[in-house]
Amino acid sequence: MDLSLKEVENKALQLSASERGELIAVLIASLEGEMQASPEEIAAAWDAEIERRVADVEAGRANFVDADEALRTLRALADQRRPK
Numbered sequence: 001m002d003l004s005l006k007e008v009e010n011k012a013l014q015l016s017a018s019e020r021g022e023l024i025a026v027l028i029a030s031l032e033g034e035m036q037a038s039p040e041e042i043a044a045a046w047d048a049e050i051e052r053r054v055a056d057v058e059a060g061r062a063n064f065v066d067a068d069e070a071l072r073t074l075r076a077l078a079d080q081r082r083p084k
Contacts, residue, residue, distance in 0.1 A: 003011075012023060025039060037045070056062045065073075 012020060015023065021039060053062070
């Protein structure tokens with residue numbers, strides 16, 4: 001049975017949120033290789049990173065950059081890397 005991409009998408013959207021999450025992990029692994037950590041481990045690592053960043057802000061260790069300045073810098077870097 002050959003399914004079109006649209007048919008697969010429609011079927012995937014009928015899955016529960018947790019099933020879609022599992023599907024995402026499987027699809028990403030098929031492109032990038034097997035994930036080194038479980039979704040729960042990844043979520044825990046992000047929680048720890050968020051806590052670390054909040055602590056840095058509260059302790060005055062964070063350096064803030066204006067959003068417009070950050071975007072200008074990113075655009076300049078992207079332009080430098082773009083093939084000519």
